[in-house]
Amino acid sequence: MAGSGVAHMRNDDGVVLEVRDLVVEFKVGGGRVVKAVSKISFDVCRGETLAVVGESGCGKTTLGKAVLQLPPPNSGDVIFEGTNLTKLPREQLRSARTAIQMVFQDPISSLDPRMPVRDLIEEPLSIWQRGDETERAAKINELLNNVGLDPNLVLDRRSYEFSGGQCQRISIARSLALEPRMLICDEPVSSLDVSIQAQILNLLQDMKDRYGLTMIFISHDLAVVKAVSNRIMVMYLGKICEVGSPDAIYTRPAHHYTSALISSVPIPDPTRKKTTVPLQGEPPSPVAPPSGCRFRTRCPAATEQCAAEEPQLREVSPGQFVACHHPRG
Amino acid sequence: MTTMMSIEDLHVKFATPFGSLEAVRGASLDIPAGMSVGVVGESGSGKTVLCRASMGLLSGSNVQREGKVVFDGKELTAMTRDQVRNEFGTGMAMIFQDPMTALNPVRRIGTQISESLRVRLRMDGKAARARSAELLSLVRIPDPEAMLRKFPYQLSGGMRQRVMIAIAISCNPKLLFADEPTTALDVTVQAQILQLLSDLRRDLKMSMVLVTHDLGVVANHTDFVAVMYAGEIVEQAPTIELFANMKMPYTEALLNSIPNIEMKSGARLKAIEGRLPSPVDRPTGCGFVTRCSYALQKCHDEHPPLVDAGNGHLYRCWFPLGHTIARKQ
Numbered sequence: 001m002a003g004s005g006v007a008h009m010r011n012d013d014g015v016v017l018e019v020r021d022l023v024v025e026f027k028v029g030g031g032r033v034v035k036a037v038s039k040i041s042f043d044v045c046r047g048e049t050l051a052v053v054g055e056s057g058c059g060k061t062t063l064g065k066a067v068l069q070l071p072p073p074n075s076g077d078v079i080f081e082g083t084n085l086t087k088l089p090r091e092q093l094r095s096a097r098t099a100i101q102m103v104f105q106d107p108i109s110s111l112d113p114r115m116p117v118r119d120l121i122e123e124p125l126s127i128w129q130r131g132d133e134t135e136r137a138a139k140i141n142e143l144l145n146n147v148g149l150d151p152n153l154v155l156d157r158r159s160y161e162f163s164g165g166q167c168q169r170i171s172i173a174r175s176l177a178l179e180p181r182m183l184i185c186d187e188p189v190s191s192l193d194v195s196i197q198a199q200i201l202n203l204l205q206d207m208k209d210r211y212g213l214t215m216i217f218i219s220h221d222l223a224v225v226k227a228v229s230n231r232i233m234v235m236y237l238g239k240i241c242e243v244g245s246p247d248a249i250y251t252r253p254a255h256h257y258t259s260a261l262i263s264s265v266p267i268p269d270p271t272r273k274k275t276t277v278p279l280q281g282e283p284p285s286p287v288a289p290p291s292g293c294r295f296r297t298r299c300p301a302a303t304e305q306c307a308a309e310e311p312q313l314r315e316v317s318p319g320q321f322v323a324c325h326h327p328r329g
Numbered sequence: 330m331t332t333m334m335s336i337e338d339l340h341v342k343f344a345t346p347f348g349s350l351e352a353v354r355g356a357s358l359d360i361p362a363g364m365s366v367g368v369v370g371e372s373g374s375g376k377t378v379l380c381r382a383s384m385g386l387l388s389g390s391n392v393q394r395e396g397k398v399v400f401d402g403k404e405l406t407a408m409t410r411d412q413v414r415n416e417f418g419t420g421m422a423m424i425f426q427d428p429m430t431a432l433n434p435v436r437r438i439g440t441q442i443s444e445s446l447r448v449r450l451r452m453d454g455k456a457a458r459a460r461s462a463e464l465l466s467l468v469r470i471p472d473p474e475a476m477l478r479k480f481p482y483q484l485s486g487g488m489r490q491r492v493m494i495a496i497a498i499s500c501n502p503k504l505l506f507a508d509e510p511t512t513a514l515d516v517t518v519q520a521q522i523l524q525l526l527s528d529l530r531r532d533l534k535m536s537m538v539l540v541t542h543d544l545g546v547v548a549n550h551t552d553f554v555a556v557m558y559a560g561e562i563v564e565q566a567p568t569i570e571l572f573a574n575m576k577m578p579y580t581e582a583l584l585n586s587i588p589n590i591e592m593k594s595g596a597r598l599k600a601i602e603g604r605l606p607s608p609v610d611r612p613t614g615c616g617f618v619t620r621c622s623y624a625l626q627k628c629h630d631e632h633p634p635l636v637d638a639g640n641g642h643l644y645r646c647w648f649p650l651g652h653t654i655a656r657k658q
Contacts, residue, residue: 055518056486056515193542198588221516223588226592260517261517263520265590266545266548267545267549267589268544268545
């Protein structure tokens with residue numbers, strides 16, 4: 001699994017973001033290098049939500065940040081609306097980046113505890129000198145109303161006075177202040193209660209419709225992803241395992257890893273007994289990933305070929321691509 | 330069926346600058362020997378306080394506990410602190426939510442596991458070390474000898490939670506409290522840890538209280554469920570009975586808000602709007618009245634009593650699901 005390839009890339013006018021052969025590595029001392037993202041390519045069409053799914057440490061957050069050049073990738077291209085972000089000088093990059101915003105995982109620590117909500121949301125507007133004072137005030141009110149908060153009650157309060165769900169609403173309002181065309185959500189609901197999760201997921205869908213956003217939604221939970229995505233990309237140790245529509249991925253996962261992820265999701269029905277064994281063990285270290293297919297050490301179908309040769313992404317059904325020598329089904 | 334722990338009309342109040350805050354309001358719950366009981370609710374519903382208060386872990390001048398807790402035939406609420414402490418480890422043990430902060434960062438894993446063995450079971454260093462290694466293999470950690478020498482920062486979240494479990498079961502407790510043991514973990518690791526806990530409970534003949542906010546987790550790993558809301562147990566029943574025959578609108582809403590892997594992709598989630606009422610300003614009638622889509626005038630005015638529906642199924646609702654009175658929706 002976990003291979004390279006570009007078979008899943010679409011060559012269509014609707015493509016807003018195109019990422020090619022992205023590599024992100026971190027030096028960790030002693031000459032060792034963490035291979036967080038290894039030659040990943042993908043594209044996102046306008047108005048689409050691409051979900052990036054995988055376990056902790058698979059490189060999904062690094063991938064999301066690398067799109068924003070935070071930090072710039074070691075190699076590869078990130079082409080957003082025809083501009084290659086990796087080649088832009090610093091100032092142009094800053095201004096190009098206003099069109100892509102990020103919502104972070106931990107809503108409480110991603111907001112400055114000393115700033116009142118008014119300043120939190122105004123900050124991006126004042127940095128980019130959008131509008132005068134009255135226009136900004138109107139914009140802040142509009143954003144807060146849209147994310148379901150009452151401006152009169154929240155404007156002068158600070159982040160520590162709010163619950164996790166409310167903080168995430170404030171983060172979303174802040175990320176929308178500059179009217180971005182793309183939103184990268186990094187595990188936006190994983191630190192929230194299930195009941196609040198549903199509220200925030202619905203809110204993100206509403207905001208996507210209202211502002212015409214294209215989204216990259218990063219998550220480890222396939223159940224959460226199902227509710228929001230149009231296309232799913234499953235990652236393992238810095239490589240792509242499988243790309244496809246939610247229907248294809250959930251009803252006939254071709255990759256053994258995808259299938260293991262699906263069977264790990266708890267089903268709220270005590271009469272149903274699990275038929276599949278959860279995935280054993282933990283991912284190997286990204287400092288020394290296995291040769292060939294990176295999933296082979298935990299894969300039930302691994303053979304010698306998997307150790308020797310890295311699988312390339314190929315189409316197994318229309319729109320469904322898998323990097324595996326021995327796909328399921 | 331013998332009862333391992335019985336909690337009768339437990340009230341826990343905290344004195345705060347805003348007045349007395351009643352975190353648990355008259356909870357009664359029996360934990361049968363050898364069974365697993367799930368306590369489900371949102372953040373702030375009082376589930377953690379219920380567990381800690383039953384174990385006698387809450388103390389201080391601002392805490393007021395009323396009611397009776399009987400553990401293994403002994404009345405904990407009538408015992409001195411030292412007597413209660415004597416029950417820890419060999420009688421009751423607890424696994425905390427966050428495996429990152431529950432372990433001491435500057436002591437080796439081996440030292441932390443053998444501590445309770447030396448203190449509680451009076452083992453010498455050598456025996457404690459051997460037993461620690463055994464415990465680590467019991468929680469399915471590969472190469473336990475090497476693990477004994479490691480520090481917590483060298484381990485992943487899943488591995489740390491396994492170490493926490495090893496510490497908790499080190500003195501063969503009769504009752505294990507697991508407070509959100511998998512909330513901080515990935516879905517794949519969550520599946521492994523829940524399976525491990527279920528297997529250990531069966532093999533070591535323990536009783537277990539599994540605290541979680543996820544009804545999906547409860548469905549597959551418990552025999553009984555108690556649903557908490559605003560400091561009260563609002564519904565309790567054997568797990569199969571609860572899912573087959575829900576009475577409380579809150580339980581239904583909680584179930585509906587879970588992103589289900591079998592739902593249509595892109596379908597809107599049924600979020601529970603609003604949030605828990607503040608514990609210093611609770612509604613006079615039913616605690617859930619502010620968010621309940623079925624609420625009638627009576628629900629606002631009168632506090633619903635606990636109703637026995639038979640088969641060990643109890644609930645607190647004036648108009649339970651399936652009731653014949655016409656609902657607003």
